Amino acid sequence: MTRVLVVEDDAQLARALVINLQARQYAVDAAPDGATALSLAAAEPPDVLIVDLGLPDMDGVDVIQALRRWSRAPVLVLSARSGSEDKIRALDAGADDYMTKPFSMDELLARLRAATRRAAEAPTLEPVAGGQVSTDDFTVDLVAKKVKRVDRDVRLTPTEWHLLEILICNPGRLISQRRLLQEVWGPSYSTKTNYLRVYMAQLRRKLEVDPSHPRYLITEPGMGYRFEP
Structure with missing residues (x-):
């Protein structure tokens, strides 16, 4: 029905x-x-x-x-x-x-x-059930705009949240550097790849168990980033 x-x-x-x-x-x-x-x-x-x-x-x-x-x-x-x-x-x-x-x-x-x-x-796409995405190490609530680790709440800046939101809503998909820069910072920032390196490093420090060996926020060198559930 x-x-x-x-x-x-x-x-x-x-x-x-x-x-x-x-x-x-x-x-x-x-x-x-x-x-x-x-x-x-x-x-x-x-x-x-x-x-x-x-x-x-x-x-x-x-x-x-x-x-x-x-x-x-x-x-x-x-x-x-x-x-x-x-x-x-x-x-x-x-x-x-x-x-x-x-x-x-x-x-x-x-x-x-x-x-x-x-x-x-339409082609089948992965739904985000209930507005939440849960991993073994953190949960993202896309409705309330909150992120929680197992033991604590995680505070994100608006820019960090916007970047994470795009990746979370496209699980397993490679999102190009250009798209992320344009959607988060605007069209005039499409070549500022250093912005992405800085903010992705911040997200990993807040979400990954081992930021130097990320499990969820993956870099595809020279191309972009992906979220692996």
């Missing part, structure tokens, strides 16, 4: 969506705000999400960006905002489709089917 997470602060509309989806054999969870949505998505990963942008605690775009740190589930935006700028922001954040209110329930259901069909046909 396909699980849908409805993120909508209008209680009447949320109830109508839940009833219509359940009548068509979807399993449905509903969240009235962004924080609840991210918590539910981590606890019970949905197959697809319907997200409003005008939420009481945060913008829906922020919800999508946070979700994309660990989930590849299709996101259908359902919003009263009809401007092209809002649509572009949502799509750039990781949304798969965008519908404006008022809307046709039949069209929404058709788009929902299309989104789940595309996801089912």
Whole structure:
């Protein structure tokens, strides 16, 4: 059964969506705000999400960006905002489709089917279950943005966190030096490989049992880095 997470602060509309989806054999969870949505998505990963942008605690775009740190589930935006700028922001954040209110329930259901069909046909990628990645020596919580060793919490700088997050979300994959530099520091830093050496050394000191012989944060000389679970 396909699980849908409805993120909508209008209680009447949320109830109508839940009833219509359940009548068509979807399993449905509903969240009235962004924080609840991210918590539910981590606890019970949905197959697809319907997200409003005008939420009481945060913008829906922020919800999508946070979700994309660990989930590849299709996101259908359902919003009263009809401007092209809002649509572009949502799509750039990781949304798969965008519908404006008022809307046709039949069209929404058709788009929902299309989104789940595309996801089912996409190449299989490793999910990050529950927003957490655990190794024998540390655990990374991508929702709470926390890292723990067996015996203590690990404090990371924002730059260290961003670098680790990219690697963790691509387990086993080689991430090029250029991509890491551009995503963490910006396009003008694409050749500053010394930045990566310094920050990777800091991460290893904080996470690896033996930083001089890393088990998890692996260097591919001249190419990039990878996270080995």
